[in-house]
Amino acid sequence: MQVELDKYTADKAKTPHNIFLLNLALIHLLMTPATLILEIGITGLLVPLIFSLAIMFYSLTKSRNLQAGDHWFIHAHWKLALNRYRLLLISYAVTAGLMTLGLLLSTASPDPNMQDILHTVFIRIAIMPTLLMVMINFFLESSALSMAAKGEIADSVIKQLPLAVKPQ
Template structure:
C-alpha cells in the first residue's frame, strides 16, 4: 500500500530498519564470532544475545508507543521481524541445552567435549539462518520505507485512522 508521506516521514520510517540491520551486523555477525574466537566459553554468547535482545526490546517498545501512521507501521514491521530473530534465538538455545545434556551423558570426558563443541556449533545455525533471513527482509523493508510503501497485510491489520 502506498502512503503519501513527506521526506521527513520517509526518513523516520527507515530508522527502525536501519537500527535492526546495524544490530544484526554488529551483534550477530561480528560480535558472536569474536566471542567464539576469544574462547570465552558458551557464557560469552550471552554478550551478543543481551545486546541484540536489548535492541529488539527497544524496537518492540517503540513500536507500541507511536500513534497510527506510516512511521508507526514501519516500527511494527521491524518488531515483527525482530520476533522472527527471537524465535531463532529460542531454537538455538533449545539445541544448546540438548547439546549440553548429550555431552553430559558421555562416559568419556574427551568424547563429551567433542560432542559439546560439535553440537553447539550446529545449534548456532538456526540463529544464523534467521539473521540472514531477517537481514534480507529488513533491507527490503527499508527500500519500501524509502518509497513510501507499507506491506498490504500490515496496512490491513492497522488501518490508518486518518489520511496522512
C-alpha cells in the same frame, strides 16, 4: 500499497529498520563470531544475546511510545520490524533448545574428551538456526528499508495496525 510521503515521514519510517540492521550487523555478524573465535564458551554467547535483546527491547519501547498523531506509515514500519524481531526470537529459542540438547548429550558421555567434542559440535550446530535467520532478516530488513524510502508498505502489515492508526 504506495503512499506519497514527505522526507521527514519517510526518514522516521526507516528508523526501525536502521536499528534492526544495526543489531544484525554489529551484534550478530561481528560480536557473535568474535566470541566463537576467542573460544569464550557458552557464557561468551550470552553477551551478544543480551545486547541483541536490549536493542529489541529498545525498539519495542520506542514503538509503543509513538505518538497518536504520527503518520500511520511510521506505525506500520515499526510493526513490520517488530514482526521480524519475533522471527529472530524464535530462532533464539531453537538455538537454546539445541544447545540444551547438546549439553544433556555431552554430560551423558563418560569420556571427558567425548564430552568436549560433543559440546563443541552442538554449539556449532545450534548456532545455525540463528545464523540463517540473521541472513534472512538482513535481506528482509534491507528490502523494508528501501520500501520505507519509496513510501511502500505491504497490505498485510496495514491490517495488523490498531484501528486508531489505520489509514482512512
